[in-house]
Amino acid sequence: MSSSSIKPGVNRQLKNYTSFGQSVRHSLTMAYRGLLKLKRTPEQLFDVTLQPIIFTLMFTYIFGGAISGDVASYLPVIIPGILVQTVITTSIVTGVQLREDMDKGVFDRFKSLPIARIAPLAGALLADTIRYTIATVLTFTMGYLMGYHPAGGLGNVAIAALLVIFCSWAISWIFAFFGVIARTASSVQGISMIVLFPLTFLSNAFVPVNTMPGWLQWFVNINPISHLVSAVRDLTNAGTVGWDLVISLIGAAVIVAIFAPITVRAYMRRT
Amino acid sequence: MDYRTIEPNNGDWAVEARGLVKTFGDNRAVDGVNMNVRAGSIYGVLGPNGAGKTTTIRMLATLLRPDAGSASIFGHDVQKESQIVRQLIGVTGQYASVDESLSATENLIIFSRLLGLGRAEAKRKAAELLEEFGLTEAARRPLKNFSGGMRRRLDLAASLIAQPPLIFLDEPTTGLDPRTRSQMWDTIRRLVNTGSTVLLTTQYLEEADQLADRIAVIDYGRVVAEGTADELKASVGTSSLHLRVQNPQDIDDARRTVEQVLKVQSNVSSEAGKITAPMANADLVTDLLIALRSEGIHLAEMSVQKPTLDEVFLTITGHGTKEEAPQASNESNKVEVARA
Numbered sequence A: 001m002s003s004s005s006i007k008p009g010v011n012r013q014l015k016n017y018t019s020f021g022q023s024v025r026h027s028l029t030m031a032y033r034g035l036l037k038l039k040r041t042p043e044q045l046f047d048v049t050l051q052p053i054i055f056t057l058m059f060t061y062i063f064g065g066a067i068s069g070d071v072a073s074y075l076p077v078i079i080p081g082i083l084v085q086t087v088i089t090t091s092i093v094t095g096v097q098l099r100e101d102m103d104k105g106v107f108d109r110f111k112s113l114p115i116a117r118i119a120p121l122a123g124a125l126l127a128d129t130i131r132y133t134i135a136t137v138l139t140f141t142m143g144y145l146m147g148y149h150p151a152g153g154l155g156n157v158a159i160a161a162l163l164v165i166f167c168s169w170a171i172s173w174i175f176a177f178f179g180v181i182a183r184t185a186s187s188v189q190g191i192s193m194i195v196l197f198p199l200t201f202l203s204n205a206f207v208p209v210n211t212m213p214g215w216l217q218w219f220v221n222i223n224p225i226s227h228l229v230s231a232v233r234d235l236t237n238a239g240t241v242g243w244d245l246v247i248s249l250i251g252a253a254v255i256v257a258i259f260a261p262i263t264v265r266a267y268m269r270r271t
Numbered sequence B: 001m002d003y004r005t006i007e008p009n010n011g012d013w014a015v016e017a018r019g020l021v022k023t024f025g026d027n028r029a030v031d032g033v034n035m036n037v038r039a040g041s042i043y044g045v046l047g048p049n050g051a052g053k054t055t056t057i058r059m060l061a062t063l064l065r066p067d068a069g070s071a072s073i074f075g076h077d078v079q080k081e082s083q084i085v086r087q088l089i090g091v092t093g094q095y096a097s098v099d100e101s102l103s104a105t106e107n108l109i110i111f112s113r114l115l116g117l118g119r120a121e122a123k124r125k126a127a128e129l130l131e132e133f134g135l136t137e138a139a140r141r142p143l144k145n146f147s148g149g150m151r152r153r154l155d156l157a158a159s160l161i162a163q164p165p166l167i168f169l170d171e172p173t174t175g176l177d178p179r180t181r182s183q184m185w186d187t188i189r190r191l192v193n194t195g196s197t198v199l200l201t202t203q204y205l206e207e208a209d210q211l212a213d214r215i216a217v218i219d220y221g222r223v224v225a226e227g228t229a230d231e232l233k234a235s236v237g238t239s240s241l242h243l244r245v246q247n248p249q250d251i252d253d254a255r256r257t258v259e260q261v262l263k264v265q266s267n268v269s270s271e272a273g274k275i276t277a278p279m280a281n282a283d284l285v286t287d288l289l290i291a292l293r294s295e296g297i298h299l300a301e302m303s304v305q306k307p308t309l310d311e312v313f314l315t316i317t318g319h320g321t322k323e324e325a326p327q328a329s330n331e332s333n334k335v336e337v338a339r340a
Helices: A020-040 A042-068 A071-102 A106-112 A119-127 A129-145 A153-181 A185-201 A214-222 A224-238 A243-269 B053-060 B082-088 B104-114 B119-132 B148-159 B178-193 B205-211 B229-236 B248-262 B284-294 B309-317
Strands: B013-024 B027-038 B042-046 B068-073 B089-092 B166-170 B197-202 B214-219 B222-227 B239-245 B267-269 B274-279 B299-305 B333-335
Touching: A020 A042, A020 A119, A020 B104, A042 A071, A042 A129, A071 A106, A071 A119, A071 A129, A071 A153, A071 A185, A071 A224, A106 A119, A106 B089, A119 A129, A119 A153, A119 A243, A129 A153, A153 A185, A153 A224, A153 A243, A185 A224, A214 A224, A224 A243, B013 B053, B013 B197, B027 B042, B027 B053, B027 B197, B027 B214, B027 B222, B042 B053, B042 B178, B042 B205, B053 B068, B053 B166, B053 B197, B082 B089, B089 B148, B104 B119, B104 B148, B119 B148, B148 B178, B178 B197, B178 B205, B197 B205, B205 B309, B214 B229, B214 B309, B222 B229, B222 B309, B229 B309, B239 B248, B248 B274, B248 B284
Parallel strands: B042 B197, B042 B214, B089 B166, B166 B197
Antiparallel strands: B013 B027, B013 B068, B214 B222, B239 B274, B239 B299, B267 B274, B299 B333
16 A cells, blocks of 8 residues: 555565564564553553552561561561562562453454564563562662661672562462463463462561471472572572572572463463 | 556465364354455445354454364465464454553554564654554554544554565454544445455445445354355346326326336335336336336336345345344445436
8 A cells, every 4th residue: 555566475575483583573572562551551560559658567567576676687588588579479470460451452452463473471570570560679779768878889789680580570470370271360360379379478588497397398498489599598698609699599590491382382282 | 546456366365264173162153264364455244243254254364263164365374374474464354452541642552562663663653554544643642532433443554564465454443433434434345445455344235235246144153155145136036117107096007007017026115106026128128117107107206126235145144134234225326317
């Protein structure tokens, strides 16, 4: 319809695969779409704004006295714990929203476009790191206002924040998988909570591990969430880097390596 | 608007489908569909709701994996070379496949970027398409406030970004008002003039008649008839002659004369004074008119009506369209007869 006529189908030079560079570009465009959507519907950010504020206040004042004797000495324990718990809980929303988004007609168009199959998923997940960033910043800010002064310094706090955001992004692939295979958005929420609740609470996030029965300590110590919490504590409270950080990063990489391909496959299969 | 056209090579098929099957549970939605669409033509897939039109299109557009059978687009297999096929097609779904929460411009820019256009180029393309589809004024508004017709137009615009040689339109005018519908028809005709091939589904007989070069009638997942609109109509039978007399008392005499001269059974319709008879031999009509005049019977109106696609559909499938379709009566060639 525009000024030039259309090249007939037989004369075109075409490739049957998408290059890595193209995949990255497509994913970034899809992430841009996610950001635009956030800009248009800022009420989506309610949970990441309110949850860090409420949870940080609540847990610190409820458990502070019982666990560490007073609130001030509990802060270095609870802030990294609550940070990990809040930000990872936020990543559930990624799966829920993906499910809602996929039910809309626009995903049909994405599927019919010659773009990398992973792009609609990777883009959505990438855009959601903005949510994790908001939650992270707010949790640290709340902690600071309540009197938490991380001994590790601002630089290490920033590294810890990046670590948590990266790990949440990795974990969000699990919820993206649920989002792709589940029938409704609310079932995604349900399944994800069942997985995440034990994982975050059966960890060292809120209470010292040595107060737990032996069998539970075994689980808590292998729980990847515990390692992530420890890594954040090392960074923020002491400015040190230890095995926990390495384990967290490896764990995150393993999750992406497993869940990204199966999520894309499930997404392709879904009609 | 430029109308340079591209001649399709003979045997250059835009779509070739062989024995496509798709089952959902125990429902065979598509049950062995064969289809050949010549490049540069408009091909209509006509059928009632639930006949398997959308499922067929979704398989051809790589959105759905066929359970059996094969299909190729410009010679590229939809399953083995799906990424190539996607570079050759544009799909406009039954439900607008655009992003509700974004504006029209943002939608088009994102799709353009995904199709590999640069930032500035995408912006220019979006503006160009919005202009062409009369959406410039609404470009910045979120789609939530768009009317059905505007949404469809935006959807079609999005399908044209890459100027694909084959465009699938799934019920492009369902739910549109008559004016918007004829605008959409013009747009589709213009598309073909630039060299695109269009495969559209519709449940409106009139639409297939107006637009499509060839029509496949599909029912219960099978192609039950295929051909040009005229071929399909001819397969149903002859045209019919409609007469209305001025004076209702003359109707019995007129009917007798019609049956004598044309040597056929005629019908008198309930609305007073209308006689309908099959017209096998147009030559005999002259004799009939002379006979009527000599008997002093005055006609108020005379018309010849070709069979409508409605009747075609009824004859082929044994049932009418399940959905209410608009009257496809434009085929009648009305001839007002002056007082004899």
